[in-house]
Amino acid sequence: MATTAAAAVLDRLDEIRPGLEDFYRDLHAHPELSHEEHRTADKVASRLTAAGFEVHSGVGGTGVVGILRNGEGPAVMMRADMDALPVREATGLPYASTETATTEDGTDVPVMHACGHDVHVTCLLGAADLLAGAKDSWSGTAVMIFQPAEEVADGASGMVKDGLTDLVGTVDVALCQHVLPFPSGQVGTRSGPVLSTADSMRITIHGRGAHGSMPQAAVDPVVLSAMVVVRLQTIVSRELTPGDPAVLTVGSVQAGTKSNVIPESATIQLNVRTYSEQTRTTILSAIERIVKAECEASGAPKEPEFELFDHFPLTSNDPDVTARVAAAFTQQFGDRAQELPRQTASEDFSDLPQAFGVPYSYWGIGGIDPQLYHRAEQAGRVAQDVPVNHSAAFGPVIQPTLDTGTTAMTVAALAWLGRDS
DSSP: OOOHHHHHHHTTHHHHHHHHHHHHHHHHHSOOOTTOOHHHHHHHHHHHHHTTOEEEEEETTTEEEEEEEESSSOEEEEEEEOOOBSOOOOSOOTTOOOOEEEOTTSOEEEOBOOSSHHHHHHHHHHHHHHHHTOGGGBOEEEEEEEESOTTTTOHHHHHHHTTHHHHHOOOSEEEEEEEEEEETTOEEEOSEEEEOEEEEEEEEEEOBOEETTOGGGOBOHHHHHHHHHHHHTHHHHHHSOTTOOEEEEEEEEEEOSSTTEEOSEEEEEEEEEESSHHHHHHHHHHHHHHHHHHHHHHTOSSOOEEEEEEEEOOEEEOHHHHHHHHHHHHHHHGGGEEEOOOBOOOOSTTHHHHHHTOOEEEEEEEEEOHHHHHHHHHTTOHHHHSOOTTOTTOOOOSTTHHHHHHHHHHHHHHHHHBTTO
């Protein structure tokens, strides 16, 4: 049973649902890459203005901030990310993206909302509309953050550097959600670490080039890279305590241009996911030790080079805030509110509450057709048959995903803002 405030605010959900669904389809069909979210930002600002929010555009480049002051009370910050990915859509949806874009290096790429940020934007706008239409049921300040460039890990920090904290002022709590590959209609919360920290690393290995027929004259960086890749797989399995979750993935190995030429160098790109600074330090140190040792063993003429990039912070939910959100979800959703398993995905959302010095909670909502998910589950084929975020086939079902996300963000905010909270 929803609280009185939640029931009053959510009373208009049926009224705004068609408009939200249309907005979502349009946004899905017109995705924009990180830092290029101009069309999306314009549409967000327009809807916030129409709802009566004080709107600030261009924060951190393409970020949008909406503020609705409604008397005395706490200030609740809610965030949605807006950027898409360079992925060619393969969902087959009638509103599938056919957009393309040109990257900074001049490469033409397809663009798709393959991570569900279009869901996040739509649901946060839905919550904004509902709160604006029922101001008698709550008191305080609703702060809506529409953040650019989450996928490249600098959108939140960019907004902060552009004066977000001075613009918004004091807030009491921060809230965020993400659509995930579990059944639509479900919501999941978790106290403590929920999303991993992430580090990407680029390693340049130097060899000595030669003709493919004269390997004795070379230090072959291709063979050396292969040895490094194999050896790196032992870090998690042999250097961490069993049960300490971590992921090390080598995503790219590049070397050479021709079959009969041993190249001068090779480049390895890898990604590390951890849930503690100690584990992160252990893995990064082990990577450097192993790469240097393999290079020395092969007689490499130069030391390898290491470059860290795209660092995502740990997302660790405040226990008290999360307990309050979870209680609101249980009251609203009943047994559809569950515990969220720890995710090895990463986010830069926590840069925002850290800048404001406030606690936060980050939860998940399901986006997969429940029948599809349960068939896959019964067949033991969830990993094979259920599309995941960043997949070209990831297309959340519109309903009940949008209703659930809009409701979740609304009732979570009302846990602080509601007059009966």
